[in-house]
Amino acid sequence: MCDACGCGHEHEYKEIKTIDVNQSLLKTNEEAAHSNRKHFDEENILAINIISSPGSGKTTLLEKTIDALKNDISIGVLEGDIETDLDAERIRKKGIPAVQLTTGGACHLDSVLVHKGFHSLEHQLKGIKLDILFIENVGNLVCPSFFDLGEHARVVLISVPEGHDKPLKYPKAIKTSQLLIISKSDLVPHFDFDMEKIKKDALSLNPSLKILVTSAKTGEGLSEWIEFLKINLK
Amino acid sequence: MCDACGCGHEHEYKEIKTIDVNQSLLKTNEEAAHSNRKHFDEENILAINIISSPGSGKTTLLEKTIDALKNDISIGVLEGDIETDLDAERIRKKGIPAVQLTTGGACHLDSVLVHKGFHSLEHQLKGIKLDILFIENVGNLVCPSFFDLGEHARVVLISVPEGHDKPLKYPKAIKTSQLLIISKSDLVPHFDFDMEKIKKDALSLNPSLKILVTSAKTGEGLSEWIEFLKINLK
Numbered sequence: 492m493c494d495a496c497g498c499g500h501e502h503e504y505k506e507i508k509t510i511d512v513n514q515s516l517l518k519t520n521e522e523a524a525h526s527n528r529k530h531f532d533e534e535n536i537l538a539i540n541i542i543s544s545p546g547s548g549k550t551t552l553l554e555k556t557i558d559a560l561k562n563d564i565s566i567g568v569l570e571g572d573i574e575t576d577l578d579a580e581r582i583r584k585k586g587i588p589a590v591q592l593t594t595g596g597a598c599h600l601d602s603v604l605v606h607k608g609f610h611s612l613e614h615q616l617k618g619i620k621l622d623i624l625f626i627e628n629v630g631n632l633v634c635p636s637f638f639d640l641g642e643h644a645r646v647v648l649i650s651v652p653e654g655h656d657k658p659l660k661y662p663k664a665i666k667t668s669q670l671l672i673i674s675k676s677d678l679v680p681h682f683d684f685d686m687e688k689i690k691k692d693a694l695s696l697n698p699s700l701k702i703l704v705t706s707a708k709t710g711e712g713l714s715e716w717i718e719f720l721k722i723n724l725k
Numbered sequence: 726m727c728d729a730c731g732c733g734h735e736h737e738y739k740e741i742k743t744i745d746v747n748q749s750l751l752k753t754n755e756e757a758a759h760s761n762r763k764h765f766d767e768e769n770i771l772a773i774n775i776i777s778s779p780g781s782g783k784t785t786l787l788e789k790t791i792d793a794l795k796n797d798i799s800i801g802v803l804e805g806d807i808e809t810d811l812d813a814e815r816i817r818k819k820g821i822p823a824v825q826l827t828t829g830g831a832c833h834l835d836s837v838l839v840h841k842g843f844h845s846l847e848h849q850l851k852g853i854k855l856d857i858l859f860i861e862n863v864g865n866l867v868c869p870s871f872f873d874l875g876e877h878a879r880v881v882l883i884s885v886p887e888g889h890d891k892p893l894k895y896p897k898a899i900k901t902s903q904l905l906i907i908s909k910s911d912l913v914p915h916f917d918f919d920m921e922k923i924k925k926d927a928l929s930l931n932p933s934l935k936i937l938v939t940s941a942k943t944g945e946g947l948s949e950w951i952e953f954l955k956i957n958l959k
Contacts, residue, residue, distance in 0.1 A: 544778040545866050545895060546887025573867065575893050596897070598832065598867035630894070631867050632779050633807065633832035652886035652909065653780025659809050660864070661779060663830070675886065681912065 520638055523602035527609070527641025531624065535725035538624045540642035542664060545630030547648040548674040550578045551707045552716070553625055557585045559717050564622035564724070567615075569608045571600040571629045578627060588615040599634040600626065602641050622724060636663040644723060650675040651682055655689035658696060665696045670703065670719060677706040754872055757836035761843070761875025765858065769959035772858045774876035776898060779864030781882040782908040784812045785941045786950070787859055791819045793951050798856035798958070801849075803842045805834040805863045812861060822849040833868040834860065836875050856958060870897040878957060884909040885916055889923035892930060899930045904937065904953060911940040 531538045541549050550570075557566060568589040570579040579591035590611045592604050605626060612624075626642060628635040632649075647668040649657045652675060658665045665671065671693050679686070690702055701719065705712030765772045775783050784804075791800060802823040804813040813825035824845045826838050839860060846858075860876060862869040866883075881902040883891045886909060892899045899905065905927050913920070924936055935953070939946030 574896055633865050657779055
């Protein structure tokens with residue numbers, strides 16, 4: 492048998508202390524989120540926080556959104572990543588101002604970082620007023636769910652290749668979002684993917700959740716996504 | 726302009742405090758990991774920690790591995806998830822003992838939880854000696870990279886639909902693993918996926934990394950994966 496038994500108390504003590512400090516950090520985050528939201532409201536900016544696993548198609552969705560909207564409204568993007576500014580570069584190639592928020596190891600954005608990033612973005616805008624601010628979170632379906640960034644709407648993407656079981660396994664992301672986008676729908680024929688089950692499970696966790704099925708490849712659902720944004724514009 | 730400016734000092738203070746406590750937690754984790762590894766060594770059990778984003782195919786890989794090996798060697802599985810015991814159920818259906826470690830919100834397994842889970846697994850085994858213990862981590866490409874569980878090898882999966890840019894964006898997972906499995910290779914024709922680039926980027930971060938390309942659908946790479954396990958068996 493194992494001689495590590497009996498050391499659980501110290502671990503539990505340390506874990507509780509961490510939770511206390513994290514509670515304090517969450518409170519700090521909440522205050523800055525409130526301030527961000529007030530700021531966005533005052534300037535009539537719609538702020539959208541997009542969360543998902545790595546590779547669910549957040550940046551691709553933004554690229555398609557920019558193509559559809561950039562002639563009508565003013566868009567800015569904050570790009571969250573642990574390392575690299577690859578995603579901000581993709582957005583800038585579309586002629587849209589983007590600030591890369593590199594967390595350097597942290598697994599989610601927080602509202603203080605968003606606050607700082609938004610000021611950098613304002614600097615790039617040189618007086619042009621934004622209509623929509625997209626905040627692309629770090630690719631992670633867990634931790635970003637816990638951090639309000641001051642957004643008006645949280646959008647969670649789950650792509651078809653990830654599987655229909657993800658809402659029940661990652662409930663916090665579903666419970667705290669207003670919209671679920673089931674992306675890469677063109678891949679349904681290649682997977683044993685139960686579209687009815689994923690919708691039913693997601694709605695069981697969050698009955699007021701709106702759900703869209705999209706494909707950047709075929710264009711499915713993109714007009715409904717654009718409609719969702721237009722309805723929510725300030 | 727925004728009235729949240731100037732409050733950065735307090736945030737930074739709180740963040741530093743959190744890091745201190747997390748350092749202590751990591752140290753506790755390290756001690757329990759060392760104890761776990763010693764225990765596995767004493768019992769000649771090969772422990773494999775599998776990490777990836779949600780839906781990269783960890784459980785499917787385990788199902789295929791069990792099919793290939795269960796008549797020759799004794800296998801046990803610890804299944805990490807935030808909620809549900811869906812994955813442990815899938816493993817048990819294959820006739821293999823599995824313990825679900827539900828983290829209840831935490832975004833990764835830690836070595837204390839693995840220690841407790843392993844004792845529960847031993848209870849199910851009723852004296853049968855394990856050859857391999859698979860530890861399927863919570864679906865998250867970020868946080869699990871920071872926690873040694875006492876494994877002998879860490880395996881990271883990145884599936885083709887996630888994109889070839891993931892090693893550079895999630896470097897810690899690549900740097901701390903011995904094997905990268907590029908899964909769902911049957912989907913390459915449906916994506917703009919640069920196989921050479923993902924391999925090159927991964928090796929630039931970790932020159933001693935072994936890389937396998939697999940598909941549970943076509944069977945590509947599975948015999949090499951089984952070979953990797955057999956070579957590492959105690």
